[in-house]
Amino acid sequence: MDKKLLEVIICPRCHGKLDLTKDRSSLICRFDRLKYNIDDGLPVLLIEQAETLTQAQVDEAL
Secondary structure, eight states, X not given: OOHXXXXXXXXXXXXXXOEEOTTXXXXXXXXXXXXXXXXXXXXXXXXXXXXXXXXXXXXXXX
């Protein structure tokens, strides 16, 4: 994922910062605890397709 793109994109729900997971396969909004997948290098920023995580899952992924 491009570093400049990461600085610009925001969570579609709360408009907060998104963090790249350790395995670089998805983006996580810490505030909403939502995980957005990255498919073929492009983030899928659709709230309907986001996965809700527990705080422990967020901490583990980041």
